[in-house]
Amino acid sequence: MKDYALIIMKPDALKAELVENIIRRFIQSDYKIEMVGYKQVTSELILNHYAEVIEKLGDWFRDIVIKDFVGYGMIPVILSQEGENAIANARELTGATDPAAAAPGTIRGDFGKDSMEAANRENRSCHNLVHCSDSKKSFMAELKLWFDPEIARMFQMVE
Numbered sequence: 001m002k003d004y005a006l007i008i009m010k011p012d013a014l015k016a017e018l019v020e021n022i023i024r025r026f027i028q029s030d031y032k033i034e035m036v037g038y039k040q041v042t043s044e045l046i047l048n049h050y051a052e053v054i055e056k057l058g059d060w061f062r063d064i065v066i067k068d069f070v071g072y073g074m075i076p077v078i079l080s081q082e083g084e085n086a087i088a089n090a091r092e093l094t095g096a097t098d099p100a101a102a103a104p105g106t107i108r109g110d111f112g113k114d115s116m117e118a119a120n121r122e123n124r125s126c127h128n129l130v131h132c133s134d135s136k137k138s139f140m141a142e143l144k145l146w147f148d149p150e151i152a153r154m155f156q157m158v159e
Contacts, residue, residue: 003086004034004155005079005132006139007094008146011072012127018111019075022130025107026079029093031086034155035078037147041069048145049131060123068125076146078155087133094132 007026009019023033039045046069047054047062054062081089095102099112108128119126133139143152 001084002080002082003084004139005031005081005086005090006142006146007077007079007090007133008131008142009075009077010127010129010131011069011074012114013111013129014073014075016111016129018129021111022107023077025093026077026090029081029089031079031081031090033077034080035147035151037076037151039074039076039146041072041074043070045145046070049142064123064125074146076142078143078147078151087135087139091132091134094130097128098126099128 007022009022013019013022027033043066046065050061050065054065079086079090083089093106095106095108095112097108098116099108100115100117102109102112104110107130112128114127116126133142140152140156143155
């Protein structure tokens, strides 16, 4: 059985030219690339993407994501893996949200150069290279944001 995960390459991954290295890590971990997209980030897109976090953390976080993401390009990637744990496995490979706390051998642990502490001190988002959906529910919601509706419907039928 094929299971799916969604990762999104953030502007810092693009700026550091790490897209190929990150995708290679997933391929080496038995993932297949199902679809690659590209989005120029708008306020509407990023506010919808981070809606739950903004609700939890407040307006200061809303202001940060607008400042740090709007106008930049991001690359969403739909991945597949045999089995039932594609999302959990992708999150394990990605590593802790805080690159300073991410284990060696993870994407953030090996390529990350930032920390939550520095980001908070500088009033910006943490440069942690890649977003990874945390559940099937978020996978489906994020598909609708980051890909055309027909692509999202295609993967809804698979689920």
